[in-house]
Amino acid sequence: MKKSASAEHNHPLFRQVYGFLVNRMERGEWGAHDKLPSIRLLAEELKVHRLTVFKAYRMLTEDGKVYVKDKSGYYVSPVSRLPSIEEGAAVSAYALTNPLSDIQRVPTKYQFxxxxxxxxxxxxxxLSDYVKKVFDxxxxxxxxxxxxxxxxELRETLSRHFRKKHRLQLSSEELLITSGxxxxxxxxxxxxxxxxDTVLVERPTYSVAxxxxxxxxxRLIPVEITPTGYDLEKVExxxxxxxPRMFYINPTHHNPTGYTVPVQQRKLLVELAERYRCLLVEDDPFRDMYFEEEPPPPFFAYDTEGWVIYISSFSKYVAPGLRICAVACRYPFxxxxxxxxxxxxxxxxxxxQKIFLHYYTSARLQNHLGKLRIALQVHKEIVEEELAATGWEWTPPQGGLNLWVKLPDHLSVDRLFASSMAQSIAFVPGELFDPLGEMKSRIRISYSFASEGVLREGIQRLIAIAREL
Amino acid sequence: MKKSASAEHNHPLFRQVYGFLVNRMERGEWGAHDKLPSIRLLAEELKVHRLTVFKAYRMLTEDGKVYVKDKSGYYVSPVSRLPSIEEGAAVSAYALTNPLSDIQRVPTKYQFxxxxxxxxxxxxxxLSDYVKKVFDxxxxxxxxxxxxxxxxELRETLSRHFRKKHRLQLSSEELLITSGxxxxxxxxxxxxxxxxDTVLVERPTYSVAxxxxxxxxxRLIPVEITPTGYDLEKVExxxxxxxPRMFYINPTHHNPTGYTVPVQQRKLLVELAERYRCLLVEDDPFRDMYFEEEPPPPFFAYDTEGWVIYISSFSKYVAPGLRICAVACRYPFxxxxxxxxxxxxxxxxxxxQKIFLHYYTSARLQNHLGKLRIALQVHKEIVEEELAATGWEWTPPQGGLNLWVKLPDHLSVDRLFASSMAQSIAFVPGELFDPLGEMKSRIRISYSFASEGVLREGIQRLIAIAREL
Structure with missing residues (x-):
């Protein structure tokens, strides 16, 4: 291979050879006790110096992934193969998993x-009127x-909206439109x-993130989120x-808990982010879905030095099917x-983008939004009414789409989940939201998706299943 | 940090520490001759054993990225900082570039x-009728x-189409819809x-891939594509x-050359792919845009063992703005x-997806497609007419959207490109399509985007600029 054809890398060659070998072993192309190619052969195959292959093999040997036998060559250690996707345990560079999506993929009657x-x-x-308008x-x-x-045009409109609503300094050049x-x-x-790199994440947090x-x-480091926000001393x-390179936050009607970080903490956390050069990635999809009071301004509003990236996906209520999301951030990000x-x-x-723009700027949207807030509150109250007699615990949320429920200690979430799914009731076990994989007595019930009747019926059935267990 | 909170990795810890340090140096957070954190401090910060940090520092020293001074500690070598995005040279793991997109981002009057x-x-x-239908x-x-x-519904329809058109065995479960x-x-x-991993790519090929x-x-390894296809002995x-893990091909009205790999090579290359367990990734956006004769069936049609992934993006002519693409492949991919x-x-x-589905299955589309083929041929001929007297060379394409033109040796593409862009004429320099970064006398002229009048005028101006140089 000619040199100019190879990719330019930051990593030294022997680390690349190492990655290459690990990769093959993980894929099961070489199994336990298989003999690996000789240094000479592999050096030829990869067009690298033999010393480079030697270094990679030495690293593998040090890691216990490979062993040397009687000077005859290198062999794969029996422990070296990592769990594959099917075995589902480790998140490797190639074995991607998304258990939340797996749960949601199953069609259920009571979809919570x-x-x-x-x-x-x-x-x-x-909505179809706006589509016609767009074509005209x-x-x-x-x-x-x-x-x-x-x-x-959309970025111009949204930057104007943000400037007006939160008094931000924001140009259309500082917005990116993404698909959700x-x-x-x-x-x-x-x-x-x-x-x-280390990343701070709330505990609990959005599992797919x-x-x-x-x-x-x-590497993820948890920061507890409570009804009163974060412990800022601990964060510092x-x-x-x-x-940490970033702190991923969802501070307004937080998913899954529904908590909102109070206004006095917002400015302080931005200052910490600036001081420690830790990017705050503020995910803010539930802001407009409050019940009584409008929530405090986003963290982005307090940012003067470019250490907040703001993900504003009001598309949840505008038209989720359009998958339009706006990201606000500064140069060079x-x-x-x-x-x-x-x-x-x-x-x-x-x-x-154009359909979104025209519906978003319509007077009709504001009207609709008022009604939607009431409807969501009614949904939430249906669940709270049904759960009132159970002894299950939750902090009543001030907005958002979820109830974060603590079950009594004797009730096994695993068993409840299995029995519920068997009866076509879906919820999300709390441990999926926990960076530590604990929170085994918690569940998230999304009250926004099922219609009122289905919601009440499904929650009653869920409670009945729990009683039986 | 608790152990359970950290990501599970396949890579040993000291390689991760190494990556972490390289990363910071690349980002310029530590400059030349800066002192790096002591082993003790870094071990504490990253919650790893000191020996792990020591190993990482030793690797860095071996790589020449770091030097040791008077036993007082580790310092950044002056050569260690790699070019950043702004300097635009190396493609690092973090510095992403996309020069084709950069060219296309500039608004020009003559957009080729x-x-x-x-x-x-x-x-x-x-098209707006279909949108209304979808809402109904x-x-x-x-x-x-x-x-x-x-x-x-869309996957069902498309799998039926592929089964009928190319006699494929293909279920809807073997199709994925992507955004382009x-x-x-x-x-x-x-x-x-x-x-x-090595990847075979055609030379020339789609630069963004x-x-x-x-x-x-x-690492990319080039395979020459010519009007008669590939040299299969060389490929073997x-x-x-x-x-190679994969061979990325665009074998039908190839971008940028317009070549089509002949039918007799298709079955043979699939056999090679199966024998050598090299995935063929077949990108096929121009299939239906032929001028006289329909092209041979896709490689995917010859695949019996699951070694071809087929990217079928007929959305180029159905409705490019919808960004709908279908990927056909087998389990486990x-x-x-x-x-x-x-x-x-x-x-x-x-x-x-729904708009695409309804327009795609309409009789109107077939009618439109016939007209479109004629229009594209007319566009192509306009360029060929204008270029006829120049002495520039090209192989007349049998379909697709591009002319792959060889300029006379004395003409500098760099200078032509700069002068053209200054006069609002955009084309793509050939070297961008070359995995070896050569092909400096080639340019790609896309004749499909500009209207007929603008196309003729722009080509005339381009020729005039070339004459002046």
């Missing part, structure tokens, strides 16, 4: 595992790609995280000690995010 | 750098998520490639020698792709 809004609560009839205004929208960063918050988290992780961070090789100690977005999918579909 | 179809050639007036049929489409794998071919390539690279493969740490020799998709964006928007 999705933190989504019942499509029946969305103004479906009106932009007849060629189906043949046109958006710019990678996102439609200029999930993509935003993935892109941020790709540009910010490297191996051994943890899957994404681990996929990038990061963790920042000092671990120099924005430049890197745009490149990552271009490699990921080259830009979010223009049609979706 | 986009292999896209002029939106004026799409049946825009009719699925009133809640805007509030509904697609499954991660893609809408069942770009996302498909990215997801495949993530699940298939690891560090030091190379960017994606390099981002995963792969490369497979034997390098054991499909399982892994679905998980990668769930972490990437949790599923392509349902609205886009």
């Amino acid at each position: 595992s999705q933190a989504l809004i019942d499509p029946g609560l969305l103004p479906n009839l009106f 205004l932009y007849p060629k929208v189906m043949g046109t790609y958006s710019s990678v960063q996102g439609d200029e 918050a999930q993509q935003a988290i993935n892109l941020i992780a790709r540009i910010v995280l490297g191996p051994m 943890m899957d994404v961070f681990r996929r990038e090789g990061a 100690a963790l920042m000092k000690k671990h120099k 924005m430049e890197r995010l745009i490149t990552a977005k271009s490699l990921a999918d080259n830009g979010t579909p223009l049609l979706n | 750098s986009q292999a896209l179809i002029d939106p004026g050639l799409l049946p825009n007036l009719f 049929l699925y009133p809640k489409v805007m509030g509904t998520y697609s499954s991660v794998q893609g809408d069942e 071919a770009q996302q498909a390539i990215n997801l495949i690279a993530r699940i298939v490639l690891g560090p030091m 190379m960017d994606v493969f390099r981002r995963e740490g792969a 020799a490369l497979m034997k020698k390098h054991k 499909m399982e892994r792709l679905i998980t990668a998709k769930s972490l990437a964006d949790n599923g392509t928007p349902l609205l886009n």
Whole structure:
């Protein structure tokens, strides 16, 4: 292989050879006690110096992945093969898992595992009007790609909204449109995280975010979130000690707990982030779904030095099916995010952005939003009414889509989950949200997706199952 | 940090510490001659054994990234900092670049750098009818998520299409819907490639695919593509020698050359892929855009053992703005792709899939497609007419969207490119498509995006600029 054809790497060659060998062993291409290629052969195959292969083999031997026998060569150690996807245990660089998505993939009658809004609560009839409007205004929208960063008109409108609503300094150049918050988290992780980087995450937190961070090789450090927010002294100690690259937060009607971090902590945490150069990644999809009082401004509003990235996915209630999300951040993060977005999918579909824009700026949306808040509160109260007599515990949320319920100690969540799924009732076991994998007496009940009747019936059945256990 | 909170890794701890340190140096957080943290401090910070840090420092010293001074500690070597994004040279794990996207981002009057179809050639007036139909049929489409794998109805329809058209054995479970071919390539690279893996790529090839493969740490090995296809003996020799994990091909109206690999080579290459366990990743966006004769069946049609992944993005002419692409592949790749998709964006928007489905299955599309083929041929001929007198060379393509032009040796592409961009004419320099970074006398002219008048005018201006140089 010619040199110019090979990828440029930051890593020394012998580490790459090491990765290459580990990779093959993990895939089971070489099993326990299989003889590995000789140094000479592998050096030829990979077009590297024999010393490089020798170094890689030495590393493998030191790690116990490989053993040497009678000077005849290198052999795979019996312990070296790591669990595969099917065995589902370790999150390796190649074995990706997403247990939350696995639960949600199962069709169930009583669907309480999705933190989504019942499509029946969305103004479906009106939405098609906006689509027609979009085609009148932009007849060629189906043949046109958006710019990678996102439609200029949409970014202009959203930056104006943020400036007005939270008095931010924000230009359209500081917004990126992504296909949902999930993509935003993935892109941020790709540009910010490297191996051994530490990430602070709330405990509990959104489980798929943890899957994404681990996929990038990061180590997660939990920060407890309570009804009164974080223990900032502890956060500061963790920042000092671990120099985390980022703190992933969902501070407003938090998923899964429903807690909201109080206003006085917001400014202080931004100051800590600036002092310790720890990026705050603020995921904020539930802000507008409050019940009584509007929540405090986002952390991003207190940021003056560019240490907050703000993921604003109001698409949960505007039109979740469009998958439109806005990410606000400063240079140089924005430049890197745009490149990552271009490699990921080259830009979010223009049609979706334009429909979103026109519905979002309509007077109808505000009207709808008022009704939706009431409907969600009614949903929440249905669950609370049914659970009132059970002795199960929760902190009544002030907004959001979920109830974070503590079951009595004698009740096994594993057994409850298995029996419920068998009766077509889905919820999410609490341990999935816990970076420590504990919280085994907690469950998340999403009250937003099922219609009122189905919700009440399903919760009654869930309680009945629990009584039987 | 508690043990259970840390990510599970396949890599030994000291390699992770090494990666962590390299990462910080690359980011410029520690500059040349800066003192690195002591072994004791770093061990405490990262919660690892001191010996682990010591091993990492020893590796860094061996690599010349770090030097030891008077026993007082470890210091950053002056050569250790690699070029950053701004300097644009090396593709590091963190510094992503996409020069093709950079060129296309610049707004130009004569846009010949986009292999896209002029939106004026799409049946825009009719497309809005299908959108209305979708809202009538699925009133809640805007509030509904697609499954991660893609809408069942769409996958059912497309698998039927493939079965009928190419007599494939293919079920809907073997199709994944992605947001464009770009996302498909990215997801495949993530699940298939690891560090030091080799990838065969055509020379020339789609530049962004190379960017994606390099981002995963792969090494690229070029396979020349000519008007008569590949040299299969050479391909076999490369497979034997390098054991490539995949061969990324675009064998039908190839981008940028327009070549089509002949039918007799297709079965043979699939056999080679099976023999050498090298995945063929077949990117096939231009199949239906032929001028006279329909091209041979895809490689996927010859695959019996699951060694071809087929990326079928007919959305280029159906409705590029929808960003709908189908990936066909067999177990176990499909399982892994679905998980990668769930972490990437949790599923392509349902609205886009449903619109695509209804337009795609309409009689109108076939009618439109016939007209489109003629229009594209006319576009191509306009460029050929204008270039006829220049002495520039090209192989007349039988389909696709591009002309791959060889300029006379005395003409500098760099200078032509700079002067053209200054006059609002965009094309792509050939070297961007070359895994070896050569091909400096080639340019790609996409004739599909500009309207006929603009196309002729722009080509005339381009020729005039070339004459001046």
